Amino acid sequence: MTRGSRKSWQYFGLGLAWFYLLLWPLLGIRDGELHFAATFAVWLRVAVGATICFVLYRLGKAGRLDGVLHPLAAARDAVGDAMSRAPRWMLLTPVIVFALAYPMLTNRYAQDVAINVLVYICLGLGLNVVVGLCGLLDLGYIAFYGVGAYTYALLSVHYSVPFWVCLPICAVFAAVAGCFIGYPTLRMRGDYLAIVTLGFGEIVRIVINNWMALTGGPNGILGIKSPGIYIPHFVDGSFSFEYLLLRKLEYLYYVILALAAFTIVAVHRINFSRIGRAFEAIREDETAAELMGVDTFRFKLLAYALGAVFGGLAGAFFAARMRFVSPESFTFIESAMVLAMVVLGGMGSIPGVILGALALVALPEAFREFELYRMLAFGGAMAVMMLVRPAGLWPAARMGKRSDDTE
Amino acid sequence: MAAILELEGVCAHYGRIQALRDVSLRVEEGEVVTIIGANGAGKSTTLMTICGIVRATAGEVRYAGESIRDKRPDQLPALGLCQVPEGRRIFPRLTVQENLDMGAFLRRDADEIEADLGMVFRLFPVLHERRKQHGGTLSGGEQQMLAIARALMGRPRMLLLDEPSLGLSPMISQHIFRIIRNVNEERGMTVLLVEQNANMALKLADRAYVMETGAVVMEDDAAALRENADIKKAYLGQ
Ligand SMILES: Nc1ncnc2c1ncn2[C@@H]1O[C@H](COP(=O)(O)OP(=O)(O)O)[C@@H](O)[C@H]1O
Ligand SMILES: [Mg+2]
Numbered sequence: 001m002t003r004g005s006r007k008s009w010q011y012f013g014l015g016l017a018w019f020y021l022l023l024w025p026l027l028g029i030r031d032g033e034l035h036f037a038a039t040f041a042v043w044l045r046v047a048v049g050a051t052i053c054f055v056l057y058r059l060g061k062a063g064r065l066d067g068v069l070h071p072l073a074a075a076r077d078a079v080g081d082a083m084s085r086a087p088r089w090m091l092l093t094p095v096i097v098f099a100l101a102y103p104m105l106t107n108r109y110a111q112d113v114a115i116n117v118l119v120y121i122c123l124g125l126g127l128n129v130v131v132g133l134c135g136l137l138d139l140g141y142i143a144f145y146g147v148g149a150y151t152y153a154l155l156s157v158h159y160s161v162p163f164w165v166c167l168p169i170c171a172v173f174a175a176v177a178g179c180f181i182g183y184p185t186l187r188m189r190g191d192y193l194a195i196v197t198l199g200f201g202e203i204v205r206i207v208i209n210n211w212m213a214l215t216g217g218p219n220g221i222l223g224i225k226s227p228g229i230y231i232p233h234f235v236d237g238s239f240s241f242e243y244l245l246l247r248k249l250e251y252l253y254y255v256i257l258a259l260a261a262f263t264i265v266a267v268h269r270i271n272f273s274r275i276g277r278a279f280e281a282i283r284e285d286e287t288a289a290e291l292m293g294v295d296t297f298r299f300k301l302l303a304y305a306l307g308a309v310f311g312g313l314a315g316a317f318f319a320a321r322m323r324f325v326s327p328e329s330f331t332f333i334e335s336a337m338v339l340a341m342v343v344l345g346g347m348g349s350i351p352g353v354i355l356g357a358l359a360l361v362a363l364p365e366a367f368r369e370f371e372l373y374r375m376l377a378f379g380g381a382m383a384v385m386m387l388v389r390p391a392g393l394w395p396a397a398r399m400g401k402r403s404d405d406t407e
Numbered sequence: 408m409a410a411i412l413e414l415e416g417v418c419a420h421y422g423r424i425q426a427l428r429d430v431s432l433r434v435e436e437g438e439v440v441t442i443i444g445a446n447g448a449g450k451s452t453t454l455m456t457i458c459g460i461v462r463a464t465a466g467e468v469r470y471a472g473e474s475i476r477d478k479r480p481d482q483l484p485a486l487g488l489c490q491v492p493e494g495r496r497i498f499p500r501l502t503v504q505e506n507l508d509m510g511a512f513l514r515r516d517a518d519e520i521e522a523d524l525g526m527v528f529r530l531f532p533v534l535h536e537r538r539k540q541h542g543g544t545l546s547g548g549e550q551q552m553l554a555i556a557r558a559l560m561g562r563p564r565m566l567l568l569d570e571p572s573l574g575l576s577p578m579i580s581q582h583i584f585r586i587i588r589n590v591n592e593e594r595g596m597t598v599l600l601v602e603q604n605a606n607m608a609l610k611l612a613d614r615a616y617v618m619e620t621g622a623v624v625m626e627d628d629a630a631a632l633r634e635n636a637d638i639k640k641a642y643l644g645q
Contacts (some may be wrong), residue, residue: 274512277501281509284498287460291492292561293484293513 012054016047026376042373067149094365096248099257102249111249112366115321118256119314120357124341125267125350126310131339132348132396133276134284134303136186137194139335141182141200144308147209148206148315153325163227163320167313174312177204182304186297189286201335208328220326224319227255252321259317261309261377268304268350279303280348299372340378344385346392356391409472410459411436411490411565411597417466419456419621426452428622429466434565434599439575439591441600441608441629443642444618450601451493453618454567458483470565485513486636487564491571493601495554503534506542506553510560520560522602527556530586548579555583565597566590572604580604605642609633617642 020043028039037232059065083091103111127141148170155161155169181204185196208215215221235385246252270276278299281289290296319325337360364374389395412434419427427449433589434440441451455461457468457554458641459480468476472489474616481507483489511520533551537545542553558566568587572580584607591598602608609615609629617625617638632638639645 095523250559276510277505277509280501280505281498281512284500285496287480288492288496288498289509290460290480290507291484291490291496292557293481295479297480 003244005062008058012051016043016050019043019046022136028238049380054400062161098192105255108249111253115249115253117187117357118253118260119318120341120361121260121339121354122256122263122310122314122317124211124345124353124357125263126307126347127338128269128307128342128350129279130307130312131265132353133271133283133344134279134300136300137190137197137338138193138304138307139198139332140181140204141197141307141311142310142330142332142335143201143204143340143373144177145315145318145334146204146272147174147177147308148216148312148328149319149325149329150208150221150315151312152316152319153224154223157221157223157317160225163225163316170312171309172312172318174308174315175314176304178308179301182301186300186304198332198335202333204243205327205330208330209317215327216328220323220324220328224323226252226323227320252315256317256321259313263313264354271348271350275299275302340382344393348398349392349394352392352394352396359393409433410598411471413467413469414453414457415466416451417456417463419452419461420464421461421531426461426621427456427463430618430621430623431466431624432616432626434597436597437595438589438614439598439600439612441602441612441615442618443602443605443608443615446512446603447567447620448618449628450603450618451569452621454490454492454569454599454601457567460486463631470527477518484561484563486566487562489558489561489563489565490567491554491558491569493569493573495547495550497542497550497553497557500541502539503542503545503553504538505558507534507538507560510557511562513561519562523560523562530559530589531556532575533635545593548575548583551575551579551583552586553597563596565599568598568600570601570603572602572607580607587611605638606644609643 002091011247020039023035023043024039026034026037027042032037056065057353060069102114105116113245123141124146130136130138130141151170151173152166153168153180153262157237161169181197185193185200205403209218213218226245226247227394228245229242233240233242233243246255271278278294280292280298281292282303286296297370318329341356341360342353343356344359346352367374367377385393409437412432412435414432417430418425430449430453432440432442432453442453444450450577452461456463457475459475459478459482463476466476468472470483470486473486475483475488478486483626498509501509507524514520528538533549534553534556538547542550545553555568555571566587571587571613572581573603575583586600586602588611590596600612602610609632612629615627615629615632616623616633623639625635629637633643
């Protein structure tokens, strides 16, 4: 055993001991006393798992696993190479076909999860414009989701405005809300901006919670209509339209799939436009961008409003799907989740954010039994990610790469 | 000749600290003028006040006969006034090509932009080799070249340069100074150059101002200043 490896084992042992101390008060408190056994059982499982991983990691580092790892790495490189050379449609087609066929292959539960994932993809991509592209740390993003949801809820319940008419209205309302919040806050930079957006996010939720007359307060709003479509109908040679409410889960799945596709295309276009470049310049160096003639305040406001638009669209869908909204759905933890998706997936990267949403929504569903330890696993996974993949699951290959750059 | 840039009794403050006292200077169209002075003399503050990043608390700044005192920094490139700030400040995670595109942010004339791109690549061939690389991966000298090239992409009438030789080897500094001279002579671009490296700056410039503790203390032809006994002692180390 070399000195380096002994040292790393020492640290590993220390880490496990520390983890145990951390776990004990978390899991061991019963009837006001600290119990040993329950914590130990959980800890032992985690410790065994971690030790196996660590042994493999050490062996890999020492070169003992080269016989296995080298062919694997070669295979991965070959696949990556083939993927980068294949035209884009060849990669996208299977994904699109799968997405379209999904409701036919799965049950209600799986469709429900998929709808959740797609909603969060919209939110993540919207926030990605603000955080990933423009570099503005926004901790109150979920407010726009709330604005969109309540806009549709109120218009639907009081004025019976159909969903499709409401969609653009929700987008506009969210954008206006973005400008309202952005106007006073975007003069600040960095940490201050984060704190102020956090405050505004909470303000929106608290206003919703207390404005009984308009929003129903904590009781929320009931009886929101599902999206509907007109289906052409032929009866005995006469032609009419039949109005169909899209209540079934698989119809709703297609609605949010379309919204997510719209969001992906829109964010992709923003990414590679002159405006997107200006956003990135602001992220990189605000003063330098200003010296290049970028009106930084207006562009930051634009980024904020654009991000809000996607949040608002997702919010409208959320209200239509649940047919109920209440302030509980728009708490700070939701903002944090969306931000975690962006960071985990890779800031500024569209496939990264999609992966991030998948990882943070679908994986917890897959590990339902461990519900209790979800936050623990979440924190641990975040820490590990920061160590092994600091730029995210799927980092932006070259931030701001131009779409016409084929070399 | 008409003055393209004129400062009259400009004062500037950082909080309660006065950084500029009554600074007056003028630059004629087509000239290379340098401001030399020790660290902390207020040279950078002068440039930032011209660009509106620091607000003048008194006095007047005129560019091309028009007051620019109340303009925002982002309004100046459109008027043809472009600054290469201290410490280069390129966009580290944008490629060299994208950095240059940002320099032409306000321009819409695609053909002319393409021509200017060819021009800066001829001036700095190394940037052409590196054009797909992130700006942050360039060496210090290359980053300075990129910063200057990016400013040139805006096709400015007047260029403000803040210590382009900072942290560079004498050889690379000289290369950059030659290119500044070249741009001035071939394109008739007016240059206001801030430098601590008085020796090189005075060789390049037509005229010079000397700043100390926030005020202009001397102004003369660059050649004359190089022979001045005080300057020799204080700034040229002779
Ligand atoms: N952002 C700032 N806040 C407070 N004081 C500053 C700031 N920037 C510069 N100063 C002060 O203003 C004076 C002039 O600085 P500067 O213009 O950067 O000098 P130079 O460029 O000649 O080295 C210095 O005393 C410096 O400490
Ligand atoms: Mg300086």
